[in-house]
Amino acid sequence: MDPPPAVPSPQSTSATNAPARPRRPRAVQACNYCRSKKYRCDGAYPCSPCRKHGAECVFKSPQAGGAAVVTYSQSYVKSLEQRLAAAEASLAQFGSRNGTPGPIPSPQPEQKGSNEPLTLSPSSSRTHTSADQPRNQSRELDSDRENEVMNINPLTREVEFHGGSSSVAFLDRVREQYGERSRQTPNETHSESASTARALNNDQFTAQQDSASEWNDAIEHQFFSPHTYVFLDTYFHNLHYIHPILDQGSFLRRCEDLWSGHPERQSRSFIALYFSVSALGALIRTWTEVKINGMGRFEWSRMLFDRAIMALGKAGSLNDLEAVQALILVAKVCQNELNPNLAYTYLGLATRKALSIGLNRDVFVQSGQNAHQPDKATLSKTWWGLYSLEVELSFALGRPDGAGPSLFHNRPVPPLEDSESDILAATLGLANIMRETAVRVYLVRASLNEKLDRAFEIQKEIDSCIVKLPSRIRPSGDRTVENRTILGDPDWARVQRLAVTIRFNNVQMLLFRPFILEASKLKEADTMPQKMEEAIELCTTSAVTTIETIFEAFRLHAFFRTWWYNITYLTFAASIILYRAAQPPRSEKPTPDYVLLINKTLNILEVMDESIVARNTAEVLRKLLAGLRRRTGHDSDSAIDRSTPARSIMNDTLTRE
Structure with a gap:
């Protein structure tokens, strides 16, 4: 907004006492840093002096009464206008095709202290912030924000946000690597062809x-x-x-x-x-x-x-x-x-x-007139x-949870007593690790080395959490499901060990996944830090373990095939495999058979084809697999023939082994 009119000088007052004309504002307004240092500000965002000295480039102009209001450079305002125009055009195209043009989302008022207003895009798009953010923010923080997805479902018109730790946001990035998000048929709008969130919902x-x-x-x-x-x-x-x-x-x-x-x-x-x-x-x-x-x-x-x-x-x-x-x-x-x-x-x-x-x-809860007063054990378990x-669930979507700080909660944790409630100790440990991962790896402003150090500190906490679990439900380091099965194990122990194995691997994938993205930014001549190599290896290994564990579980346990939420874990693991396969090899270490792993994933999804999301996910992965074949020179499946029905593979019995 324009600055307030200047106070007229006595010399400018005419004989007729006509009001003095306000002084013209300067063509270029200086940012706070340039104003304080008496530098010449070029009005860009960020300006040249701020870029040179690594300062935060903020434009503020005083109002009457000492209040301050945030303003922006012309280039920044122009970029916002272009983004809004693209959003309006996309949604108008969808509305005209259906005969009912809907309301156009507009930029929302910014919160006090914020330097960037929130804009909503009706297509599945990233929050492009690299040009809008001060350069003194860490590269890791910028890359995390670029991985966020704000999507408007063209069918329901509901807004969906997926943060950096969301499997939907990451698969969107993978599709970009393979050029799938930019492809659309003549009868499709961009939002319909590119909406990963819609395909997986x-x-x-x-x-x-x-x-x-x-x-x-x-x-x-x-x-x-x-x-x-x-x-x-x-x-x-x-x-x-x-x-x-x-x-x-x-x-x-x-x-x-x-x-x-x-x-x-x-x-x-x-x-x-x-x-x-x-x-x-x-x-x-x-x-x-x-x-x-x-x-x-x-x-x-x-x-x-x-x-x-x-x-x-x-x-x-x-x-x-x-x-x-x-x-x-x-x-x-x-x-x-x-x-x-x-x-x-x-x-x-x-x-x-x-x-x-x-x-x-x-x-203490007074019983009152309630004849079904629960005991303390039930309250704690619930x-x-x-x-x-x-x-x-919140971490899987890249959103904040509503449970509040841990200091609020003094309800005793159910003790380990070799019963079906033992899994609560595992899930509680995982929940605390997820919270720590979100704060210390995904949301923090820190250098790459600092984030790597923090990630490996959290990895030690994961290992410690696993060691403390009862042996009956403790995940093993092997990739087979039944290698530790004891004939006398109760049903709950077998089910819990399987679920805990998948969840711990999923957390490890989420912990190290940001470093796979960082590694892809390195030039071929750059030397990859040793810790980054280890992080990528751990993330990839967890993805491989997830796919192979679920594949074996589907083959051996019929009940596991209707746990539809496994599609989420599977999709995230397959996305990591596909992203790794798209990057040029940087070491002589043997790599997994990526084509085989994606084929196993497709076989699992075909068994779950009652779910529309399983069908949609399989369709997305098939397109990406075709791109992977072109990159690697695979003309046919390396291990699982597409002519073999998926259900026949899953229905193999233990006698085969």
Whole structure:
């Protein structure tokens, strides 16, 4: 904005007392640094003196009364106008094609103390900040910001943000390396062809339909059917081992009231919990029949999901432990439906509700009139299970979590007692490591060497966390799933060891993934630091281990094939492999068979082809694999023939070995 008019001098006052003309503002306004040092400022952003001396280039002009308002150079304003014009043109093209032009996102008012306003792009695009940020910021910070994705889904028109640690943001970068994001058919807009976020998000699964009726006890009685027992049983012998927040015996005893026609004996919060558990069980169940009572997997799960949402009612209407548990499992349904934005929303509601009832605090709860007062063990399992899941999902999306500082939480952690709750110690340790990784590696302004040192310090914490785990669920260093299986191990131990192995490798990939990007910026003549080589090796090894572990798990365990969220872990691992394969080799060390690994990934995704996200992801990876073949000279698959059906490979039995 223009500076205020100058005060007229006495000499300029005419005989007729006409008001004095304000002094013309200078053509070029100096930045704060040049003004303080008396340097000649060229008005660029950043200006030449600031670039030369590594100073922060900030333009501020005083207002009347001593207030200050932030202004920008003409070149900076012009760049913002160009970005906004491109966004408007893209969205207008989409709107005209559909006959309903939508509102154009505009730059939002900046917050006090910020030097860059927020702009929204309707296409899947990066936040191009390298030209807009002061040069004295670290290169690592700039590269992390370049990896962020702000996307407007062209179908739902919902804004989606994916931060630097998001697998979606990284796959977007991989597609750029292979030239896939720039390709589009004549009938596609850029946002449709380039939106990685849309391809990896299940648009077919949304929140409660607008036509859904309000909660009505008489209507809902028909759904309290023993038919749902098969779904409940699936959950308690499956994902419950990963999220042991419910007491199975107590839960099923309370279900008897619903099945016997006496739902009035149970609270509405428990009814919401009943529907959410049933919905998740129906979704992850291994279906041996096509339909039950005329409905298939997704029809049952989504109908029960809608009932759970209706029972929960408006935000804040139910405020107790069962409501928190219901929201956690509702979020798990969204997560396994591969709609992470909806999962993030419901998990955030569960976290706020848990904090509002003091679930995170070790305080005495008066029983009052509640006949189903939970014990302290259930309270601890629910809170720390929620805390770990909230941190993990938020970090996977590159977003802040809502659990708050750890100092707020004094609820005791469930002890290790050789039971199914032992996994909470592993997930809690991983959650704390994820938080530390976000702050010390992804968000911090530091040099490359400083970040490497911090990453390897965190790696030591990962190793220490693994060593402290009970031997039954402790990940091994081998890549085979069943090499440590003991015949006497209970089901929960086998499931937990498998899940913990995949999650620890995923955290290690996230920890060292930024250095793969940094290595790609080095010129061929540059010498790569030893620590960077080690970081890249650890990241790549974790990606290979993830793919091979999931492949073996799919081959040996039928139940694991319906854990749809594994697509997220798999996609991230495949993205790292593809990115590494696109870079020229910098050492004589043998490299993994990249083509073989991507083929294994495609075989897994083909087994999960009931999920639209699995199909979309497979399509993206096939295009990238074709580019990889052209780069490496592979004319055919190196190990897994495309003519061999994926399901036949997965259905091999142990007798083959």
